Amino acid sequence: MKPGPYYQRDRQWQPAALTPDYKTSVSRSPQYSMISLETTVSEVTGPVFGHNDIDPLDRDLLNNFAKPGESPIGERIILHGRVLDENAKPVPNTLVEIWQANAGGRYRHRKDTYLAPIDPNFGGCGRTLTDEDGHYHFRTVKPGAYPWRNWVNSWRPAHVHISVFGSAFAQRLITQCYFEGDPLIAKCPIVNTIPDSDAIEQLIARLDLNATLPLDTIAYKLDIVLRGRRSTLFENRPEGN
16 A cells, blocks of 8 residues: 655644643643653554444434433434545544533533433433444434533533544544534633634534434534644644544
8 A cells, every 4th residue: 555645743733731721731731741652462453343343323312322202302413524534535444432411511420510400311422433435423412511610600612522443442532523603612711722723613513404304403514534734633632643
């Protein structure tokens, strides 16, 4: 196979580890220089995910936790797109996982104490494999905004967490997806750690009426770009991926 062109990382594309307006970055940011650790065989090989390992219901958050005949509360949406490399070529058979708050802005997690109620028909997580052309899609509800203890009146925009796996668990990239038109995006201290406005735009899923199911489910589209100078921002790889 002929190797592709090399793309130098754009260091201005990723946020700095220490951004005091995002208060927890003060305690979480590294205080010493990074070091390189040699990886082991278990970290660079396997697991190999196959379509037989993933149930089609796994990507349907409208039904994968709901009681028979019931469904979660909230705006029904489709989140879809493609996983692409730096040359816009599809990345097939890649495991994509999502997790999110419910329509009221609350996670199904014992440490989430936000006063919004738990939805008994919504688990808040799903997974799927990209197809041969790199496509993925999920059915879910649009998550709600929620307050968090950054400043006196800080709110997180509606967002979905996305995890993309390579050929091993050590090859995992994590990002967040926001939604077009949300006024809280521009006010979020976490979003504002990203120094490049174009990088922020790549985290925003766009309304896609062509993929919308009439009288059923509205669609948003987000493509995930791996590597290259304009790769999607991944929060666990602030130095670039």
